[in-house]
Amino acid sequence: MALLSIFILGPILLVFVGAFKGDTGWGFENFHRYWAVPSMRKGLWNALKAGAITTFFTTLIGLPTAYIMTRYRFPGHRLFQVLLTLPLIMPPFIGAFSMVVMLGRNGMVTNLLRDLLGFGLAEGFVRPSLMSVVFVQTTHLWPLIYLNTSASLSKIDPSLEEGARNLGASGLQLFSRITFPLALPGYVAGAFLTFVWSLSDIGSPIMLSFGNYAPSQAFWELVRVEGVVEYASVICVILTLISIASLILVNRFVGMKEYATVRVGASSSMIVKRAGRRLSAGFCALLLAVIAVSTLPHVGTFIIAFAKLPRYGSWVLRGLNMEGWAKVLGRGDTQHLVINSLLYSSMAAAVDVVLGALIGYILVRKRFAGKSALDIISVMPLAVPGVVIALGYLFLFSPRLPGTTFRLSSFWFILVIAYSMRRLPYSVRSSHAVLQQVHVSLEEAAQNLGATRLRTLLKITFPLMSAGLIAGGTMSFITAFTEVSTSLMVQPLHGPFGVHARPITLGIYSEIQRGAGGYAPAGALGVIQIMTAAVCFYLANKVVGEGGELSVGVG
8 A cells, every 4th residue: 555655646646736736825726727718628528528438339349349259269269369459559649640641631541432432521531529539549449348348258157157048048138137247347347447548548639639638638738838737737636536436436336246156167168159150250250340440550550660651642652661660770769669668568567467466356355444545546547647647756756866966757667667557457457357256265165175375365366367467467568568648758868778768659759749751660660569569469368368268358
């Protein structure tokens, strides 16, 4: 609790101080000034609408996908396990930028449809609008619902569904009355993460030039010379309170029922079916359609990295372009980007796995006075925009070291701390959701047979939590590897291998900001991120997904 208080509550508390401390003292002066600005009110309302609409659309995609992938086997199943997770690993800035390249006013797909079919939108399919932000967020975030729900579905006792079938239940009735209620903890965890992620998204509205969006407004108020920093603090306080209220509602809703089953180790072969030819063709067509739309940013990133972009009004590429790779691999200031990010993200993921397992176990198995506070604090980093958490870390570590001119904020390990605390909720929620389905009687039986509490944890509890731990660790690594806001604000000067301390995402953002000359290098760095994340997800499925079960999830 003390560790979380220092590295999570500490930075956020500094933001609260900035929000409630005005020119005339403590109070709501900054809130009154903020609420008096129409664009700020509109930005907050847009963020709330985007969160709700994005959660709805991600559910429409993620829930059926999770059921198909956990209940059926068909040709290409293992390949789909990897492909379906790719949307989550797109770097926020270049992902949204790639959507503009593909579906914007002069996008390749937009121009292709205009030439081949004779129609097209004057401003493109992706434009500076709320629904475009929702579209980009949906294509990026729906795997959160899919992964979380899949983790819960894979842990359901097969005998419960088999018993329902023997009593005449089937199809939608079986799913709505037996399967989905038992998988509810995972789905709710995914829906909550989707909502708060959308609520604090900065990259999509910035790259789509959609200004009336609360998190991006907070970012611009921080970086603009004429910006009002107090407005940024007020925005983040409001978003944090909304997220905490949502978390309380989720916990109350899930806590009303019992989801644990005794036969956690039962074979999944009892409920997994091998789809016939027609059903397999239908599943593949549906999943390919979802993947085709969701991976448009990936396709755009590869095009930016390897090809010369079409001229205005055309969709035809102008040939191969390797200048971006030459700049990335040939410049000294970019060669360390990948190594730095791999090191930072690996260390952050290791910290998250250890802390996530301990916190998840405490939340599910222990009762104490500060339990609700621990739960809220451990999930709070996802409720606050990353730029404000980063700003809080700058305030927290900005004092000079005694007797020197150095500041702690200038050293690379601050990024490791920021990454780990920022992504800790993934490991906590995944461990929490999986452990809810591990019945306590399994641990009690081991202790009755003479096992100590520590041996029970190591031999019984943690192995049954392995799916959640690897899921949370994988998510922590990938999201840290593609993190932009923290990397953008916390820019260390002293790296682990010399003066080069920048992470890869900061390099991507810097290249995009350079204009057309930096698009190719940014695309090359984005390709490196995509391939790294794909390998990580594949290995995670290989290690945990025995028997074809998808185990990489966040719930």
